[in-house]
Amino acid sequence: xxxxxxxxxxxxxxxxxxxxxxxxxxxxxxxxxxxxxxxxxxxxxxxxxxxxxxxxxxxxxxxxxxxxxxxxxxxxxxxxxxxxxxxxxxxxxxxxxxxxxxxxxxxxxxxxxxxxx
Ligand SMILES: [Zn+2]
Numbered sequence: 800x801x802x803x804x805x806x807x808x809x810x811x812x813x814x815x816x817x818x819x820x821x822x823x824x825x826x827x828x829x830x831x832x833x834x835x836x837x838x839x840x841x842x843x844x845x846x847x848x849x850x851x852x853x854x855x856x857x858x859x860x861x862x863x864x865x866x867x868x869x870x871x872x873x874x875x876x877x878x879x880x881x882x883x884x885x886x887x888x889x890x891x892x893x894x895x896x897x898x899x900x901x902x903x904x905x906x907x908x909x910x911x912x913x914x915x916x
Contacts, residue, residue, distance in 0.1 A: 865898035
């Protein structure tokens, strides 16, 4: 997989933006290790790039909500499943993440994601 994805300055990749111009479709739930991560595909209406959005929270813990999103190429899109979305995102050069777990700060990061309890 080619994970070299340049940042192009579109609103969809800016941390902190509450940009909502996406076409969203649910991919499914990742039940790995009881995470129950919600995986959504979001296509930006401006740049047409496709994001994998991964959201997890643990209801017994406050401030446990966290999400990660990374860009996937059209070619790789069909290979993404709820179960391999985390691995895919962790292998990207960069992703955007945020949520109450991170005090609602939105940041660009890469590597290991905190998705387990
Ligand atoms: Zn965009």
